[in-house]
Amino acid sequence: MITEQKYYIGNCNKVIIRCHACKKDRAIKVEDLKFKQHVIKVVCPCLHSFVINLEFRQSYRKQLNISGSYRKIHESIEQEKPCTVRNISLGGLGITITNDSTIRVDDELIVSFRLGTLQQHKIDATCQVRHIDSGTNIGGMFTRSKIDENSKTVTLFLQ
Numbered sequence: 001m002i003t004e005q006k007y008y009i010g011n012c013n014k015v016i017i018r019c020h021a022c023k024k025d026r027a028i029k030v031e032d033l034k035f036k037q038h039v040i041k042v043v044c045p046c047l048h049s050f051v052i053n054l055e056f057r058q059s060y061r062k063q064l065n066i067s068g069s070y071r072k073i074h075e076s077i078e079q080e081k082p083c084t085v086r087n088i089s090l091g092g093l094g095i096t097i098t099n100d101s102t103i104r105v106d107d108e109l110i111v112s113f114r115l116g117t118l119q120q121h122k123i124d125a126t127c128q129v130r131h132i133d134s135g136t137n138i139g140g141m142f143t144r145s146k147i148d149e150n151s152k153t154v155t156l157f158l159q
Contacts, residue, residue, distance in 0.1 A: 005017070005018075005020075005050060005051070005052045005053070006052070006053045006055060007052055007053070007054055007055065009030055009054055009055060009056045013029060013030055013031035014027060014028070014029050014030065015027070015028060015030050015054065017042060017052060019042075019044040019046060019048055019050070020048070020050065021044065021046055021048035022044060022045075022046040022048065024044070024046070026044075030054055033054060038053060038054045038055070038056070039051060039052070039053050039054075040052055040054070059089045059090035059091050060089060060090075061087045061088070061089045061094075062087060062088050062089065063086070063087050064085050064086060064087055064088060065084060065085075065086065066084065066085040066113045066114070066115070067082065067083075067084060067085075067113070068082075068083050068084065068085050068095070068111055068112055068113030068114075069081060069082055069083060069111070069112050069113075070083045070095060070097065070109050070110065070111045070112070071109065071110055072102075072103075072107060072108065072109060072110075073107075073108040073109065073110055073126060080112070081097065081098070081100065082097075082098070083095045083096060083097045083111065084096045085111065085113050086137070091141055091142060092127055092130070092139065092140050092141040092142050093111060093125060093127060093139075093140055093142075094137065094138065094139050094140075095111055095137075095138050095140070096136055096137055096138075097136055097138060098136065099135050099136055100135075101135070103129060103132065103138065104129065104132075105129050105130065105131065105132060106128060106129060107128070107129045108126060108127070108128050108129075108143060109126070109127055109128075109129060109138075109140060110124055110125070110126050111123075111124075111125045111126075111127060111140070112124050112125075113125075125140075125142060126142070126143050127140030127141055127142050127143060128140060128141050128143050
């Protein structure tokens with residue numbers, strides 16, 4: 001039986017693969033696969049076969065579906081436009097916007113949204129646009145950070 005497993009590869013370029021049949025772990029180097037195949041079939045010495053999907057990224061990406069707003073860093077707060085925060089990681093976030101042809105790669109955006117079960121924590125994330133897919137999906141990298149303890153506002157500007 002073929003099953004699929006997903007592994008996140010950070011800077012170490014090594015992964016420990018576990019066979020679900022025999023429960024043994026095996027470490028393999030994957031740096032040669034970084035710009036090639038990311039889905040590979042593995043056959044364990046116990047003869048169990050399975051498929052692994054390698055995700056090469058700096059940090060794990062958490063999927064979200066949160067309403068928020070965005071604006072270019074030089075624009076006023078009155079110029080904010082609606083967006084949806086699709087995902088977030090230690091290094092950046094992904095948003096979906098309506099077709100805004102003024103956004104370009106390397107623009108700096110301030111993305112605002114609320115987190116928490118009661119949405120008590122407001123996040124103002126400043127990020128640099130790294131890629132734009134289909135004109136509506138934007139991937140950005142955090143650029144600076146600031147935390148305001150009194151207002152329960154977290155501003156992310158990570159480098």
